[in-house]
Amino acid sequence: MKLFVTIPAFNEAENIERVIREIPRNIPGVESVSVLVVDDGSSDQTVECARSAGADFVISNGTNKGLAYTFQRLIRESLIRGADIIVNTDGDNHYNQSRIPDLIQPILESKADIVIGDREVRQLEYMPAANKYLNLLGSFFVSRMIGLKKTLDVSSGFRAYTREAALRISILSKHTYTHETLIQALDHNLTIASVPIKARKVNRKSRLISNIPKHLVKSLVVIFRVFTIYKPLRVMSGLGLLIFLPGLVLIFRFLYFYFFTARGGEGHIQSLIIAAILILLGFQIFVLGLIASAIGWNRKMQEEILYHQKKELLK
Numbered sequence: 394m395k396l397f398v399t400i401p402a403f404n405e406a407e408n409i410e411r412v413i414r415e416i417p418r419n420i421p422g423v424e425s426v427s428v429l430v431v432d433d434g435s436s437d438q439t440v441e442c443a444r445s446a447g448a449d450f451v452i453s454n455g456t457n458k459g460l461a462y463t464f465q466r467l468i469r470e471s472l473i474r475g476a477d478i479i480v481n482t483d484g485d486n487h488y489n490q491s492r493i494p495d496l497i498q499p500i501l502e503s504k505a506d507i508v509i510g511d512r513e514v515r516q517l518e519y520m521p522a523a524n525k526y527l528n529l530l531g532s533f534f535v536s537r538m539i540g541l542k543k544t545l546d547v548s549s550g551f552r553a554y555t556r557e558a559a560l561r562i563s564i565l566s567k568h569t570y571t572h573e574t575l576i577q578a579l580d581h582n583l584t585i586a587s588v589p590i591k592a593r594k595v596n597r598k599s600r601l602i603s604n605i606p607k608h609l610v611k612s613l614v615v616i617f618r619v620f621t622i623y624k625p626l627r628v629m630s631g632l633g634l635l636i637f638l639p640g641l642v643l644i645f646r647f648l649y650f651y652f653f654t655a656r657g658g659e660g661h662i663q664s665l666i667i668a669a670i671l672i673l674l675g676f677q678i679f680v681l682g683l684i685a686s687a688i689g690w691n692r693k694m695q696e697e698i699l700y701h702q703k704k705e706l707l708k
């Protein structure tokens with residue numbers, strides 16, 4: 394078992410040495426531990442600091458390409474180098490790297506394909522209340538939406554992946570990758586486990602979440618889009634029903650006037666037209682959902698091909 398610990402780093406000179414030095418290099422059940430850093434176009438001493446702290450591989454994106462791209466690169470570079478397990482941690486020393494052996498335990502026991510380091514957000518004293526409850530609410534909704542039975546810390550970046558899981562997952566969104574990886578994992582029938590690992594306070598200001606409302610909107614858009622890709626029928630029939638039902642109510646209202654009042658349908662033609670439009674539109678959206686779901690089957694087949702190709706190429 395070869396373990397790769399990966400770190401996406403964008404201007405993390407201040408913290409990255411501490412992060413790398415904390416990574417345990419001898420873990421029972423693991424034959425080697427390598428540290429791989431992808432520098433996302435940092436303008437500070439991140440690369441030098443990572444090297445001097447003993448990172449085995451430091452790769453650079455050249456320019457700043459964002460976290461989702463960087464994550465994808467980390468996965469690919471680890472797979473190329475023969476990783477059997479990939480653990481991702483952040484370069485800001487938010488997570489406790491000395492807990493990596495606990496994080497990979499479910500994988501070593503073949504009980505999981507992906508393990509999430511749960512930050513136990515509820516118990517983080519230093520986190521501002523607004524952030525905390527927003528985070529908990531977000532985790533609750535996303536967990537329900539993607540069909541998890543338990544609420545997991547869906548936005549935690551401290552995770553372990555098996556080689557198999559890493560080969561299966563491909564990131565399409567640009568803002569965050571955390572939700573998308575989970576929804577894909579479930580789509581591929583991978584098992585997700587969670588290990589409580591309390592997170593540390595980060596002194597520097599978060600750059601990913603510099604503005605909470607903006608981050609929230611961006612995340613919601615990502616979640617909605619990802620959800621439409623992976624559960625098209627559910628999204629489209631929900632949307633269709635939302636439009637179809639008012640139309641149906643209007644039709645019944647018209648029928649009531651037509652049969653049970655003296656003036657019949659007179660004066661209600663306008664609402665009848667609206668009803669017809671709503672019903673047609675609602676039905677069409679549902680049919681679009683059917684088509685999207687048929688395209689989804691296609692995607693699954695292509696993903697299967699991609700998986701086998703990657704497996705073959707990265708042998």
Ligand SMILES: Nc1nc2c(ncn2[C@@H]2O[C@H](COP(=O)(O)OP(=O)(O)OP(=O)(O)O)[C@@H](O)[C@H]2O)c(=O)[nH]1
Nearest residue numbers: 401402403405433459460463483484485599600601
């Ligand atoms: N913000 C940001 N981080 C990047 C980028 N590329 C790579 N990263 C790395 O991604 C990791 C997470 O970024 P953070 O800014 O800590 O975001 P976060 O952990 O979601 O937010 P906090 O919980 O508030 O710290 C860090 O290791 C960054 O160095 C990028 O373009 N922007």
Ligand SMILES: [Mg+2]
Nearest residue numbers: 483485487595
């Ligand atoms: Mg952070």
